[in-house]
Amino acid sequence: MCSESGFEKLMTILKTNFSPAFNITRLSHVVLTSKDLDKTRFFYEKGLGLEVTFQDSNFLFMRALEETSHHSLVFEKQNHAKKSKCLQIGYRVADEGELIKAYDYFFSKNCNVSYIERPFQGKTIRVEDNIGTPIEICATMDQKKSNMQNFHHHSGGKLAFLDHIQITCPDISSVYKWYNNLGFRLTEYTANDNSDELWGVWLKRKNNTQDVVFSNGVGPCLHHFAFHTPEVSNVIHAADVMASLDLAVNMDRPPGRHGIGNAFFIYFRDPDDHRVEIFTSHYNVIDSNQLPKRWNLSDTRRSQLWGFPAPKKWFYETTEFENVQPVKPKLNAPPITLEDFLSKW
């Protein structure tokens, strides 16, 4: 019950905007760089079970089993000498009328918004959020038949759909306000034990707990992107498949269950060190009067209900966005890491 009493006291929790200027429906796709598209393809196709929908010498497009859109994960080939980057976070709006409304909204706010060409997508606009995260928004993509019931195609982690991203951010309150204006709804959050200061916000447009998470840290940087799989056994099977492909060393955080969102998870790092989460068992948030759930910063159950804390690298190693200089956070809140835990054992 701490979440409800916490909600009443915490004045920084904003009223959800149920009538935003335009209708974002969900997180759509993530665009990243790859130094070796064939290595990247092997990791995601053979290891995790994504379907390759297009590849040439410069691009790799993939989708998961339940997805009918052409792609949810895109890689652009980049020079070996350059640091791996995240290029775009993609969101979807309900239709092209909403896309025009989105363009008009950002133009009216003096944001640098423009139409761009993207393969396999309908009209697409590009803009940045208030902390510099590069965003592209489209209404449509080329459609393909779902592989949900093509069970003979299910392999690796049997990934169903791209669910959410997590971005480290130097100022949680301001980014929460920006996304709240766009209709993103707070479902869970972490705050300092005895103050209103926010450490992290779980924000959603679709029916479940999150499309985007902002957590306190040097940023904006992409911490991870996450694919949903329908079974706990699939999360474990992903680890077995990775091991049999000699990719067990790519495991970044062993399986466990987050308190926040109830997710049963495992994390891997791909060949370019981008972090991907495979998870299951979060829940729906639909009713308008359901209150967001509060977690105190000192409560380690928010990160793991059971199991060991995450290693230090999980907290501090992230993917930078192209041409965006990360900034140190205002809130100094060092995490309890696996290394801290083991040193006291």
Ligand SMILES: [Fe+2]
């Ligand atoms: Fe996640």
